[in-house]
Amino acid sequence: MIKVENISKSYYVSEKREKTKIRNLFFKTRKQIEALDNISFSVEDGEMVGYIGPNGAGKSSTIKILSGILTPDSGKCTINGMVPWEERVKYVKNIGVVFGQRSQLWWDLPVIESYNLLKEIYKIPKNQYKRTLFRLTDMLDLDSLINIPARQLSLGQRMRCEIVAALLHEPRILFLDEPTIGLDAVSKKSVRQFIKNINKESNLTLLLTTHDMQDIEMLTKRIIFLAKGKILFDGEIETIKQKYNKKMVYIKCKGNKPNLIEGIEIKDEDEGYFTVKLDKKKITEESAIKYLISRSEIIDITSHDLSTEEIVIQMYKDYQV
Numbered sequence: 001m002i003k004v005e006n007i008s009k010s011y012y013v014s015e016k017r018e019k020t021k022i023r024n025l026f027f028k029t030r031k032q033i034e035a036l037d038n039i040s041f042s043v044e045d046g047e048m049v050g051y052i053g054p055n056g057a058g059k060s061s062t063i064k065i066l067s068g069i070l071t072p073d074s075g076k077c078t079i080n081g082m083v084p085w086e087e088r089v090k091y092v093k094n095i096g097v098v099f100g101q102r103s104q105l106w107w108d109l110p111v112i113e114s115y116n117l118l119k120e121i122y123k124i125p126k127n128q129y130k131r132t133l134f135r136l137t138d139m140l141d142l143d144s145l146i147n148i149p150a151r152q153l154s155l156g157q158r159m160r161c162e163i164v165a166a167l168l169h170e171p172r173i174l175f176l177d178e179p180t181i182g183l184d185a186v187s188k189k190s191v192r193q194f195i196k197n198i199n200k201e202s203n204l205t206l207l208l209t210t211h212d213m214q215d216i217e218m219l220t221k222r223i224i225f226l227a228k229g230k231i232l233f234d235g236e237i238e239t240i241k242q243k244y245n246k247k248m249v250y251i252k253c254k255g256n257k258p259n260l261i262e263g264i265e266i267k268d269e270d271e272g273y274f275t276v277k278l279d280k281k282k283i284t285e286e287s288a289i290k291y292l293i294s295r296s297e298i299i300d301i302t303s304h305d306l307s308t309e310e311i312v313i314q315m316y317k318d319y320q321v
Helices: 021-026 059-066 088-094 111-121 126-139 155-167 185-202 213-219 237-243 285-293 308-318
Strands: 002-015 029-043 048-052 074-079 095-099 173-177 205-209 222-227 230-236 247-254 264-270 273-278 297-305
Touching: 002 059, 029 059, 029 074, 029 230, 048 059, 048 213, 059 074, 059 173, 059 205, 088 095, 095 155, 111 155, 126 155, 126 185, 155 185, 185 205, 185 213, 205 213, 213 308, 222 237, 222 308, 230 237, 237 308, 247 285, 264 285, 273 285, 285 297
Parallel strands: 048 205, 048 222, 095 173, 173 205
Antiparallel strands: 002 029, 002 074, 222 230, 247 273, 247 297, 264 273
């Protein structure tokens, strides 16, 4: 189990205030950035949790602390009874980490050679290694790829290989930091399905950071929403959906664009056509239609519930992040 209590972490960055470059060499000021501000949460064994927030919210700093790479300024963290940054050698045998924009595969070596090196690093017994390697490569359809150097693989192929590398030693916990970034739709689907299967089969605990809300919807029921180093929401996705439960109304029009008034937003245009999005908190559908019909020709009216992505965007706006 993951248990985080009142963790804080800050950084100092240099600020350039002087106008001349020469003075900046000798007179620099430093600004303190609060990456994490007294955050607390827990994750149960076998649970999959989405850890979301805008860029700079502190997600990667959290993952680095949980994986033992960073030491927090204050607070406590125990994972399976161990403190990550104090017992790192023993601790890393129980975790796997995948950073979407960083590789743990040796760039110029065939993938299988990287796996063999990881076998030695983690001191994986030979029979266990063969059994795990066969199972994982079969699940991710990697038989034809593991003899190819990592640099020759596509991003989607390499990401599948990265996930196998993180799981070869059969960890109990997997940290995934942007695992589908830059992947095409087919590769994303393959990675997501594998994660679901391995969680179900192995009771693998998983903490997922991502900006892709489809990752969240397909893989997790619970999200932790982080902004400016603080946890602003921790609970089930359905709770957020109920809070932001409202329909978005779109009106497709033809003709000249009307003057913008409060509650009406022009979404897109296409050769004489445009679509209007209504904010029903500011204007009723009836009032908007009356306003538009006096200035343009209404072609179609559609409405739908807010998607998870739209809800998260609204959360960002509400918390001014």
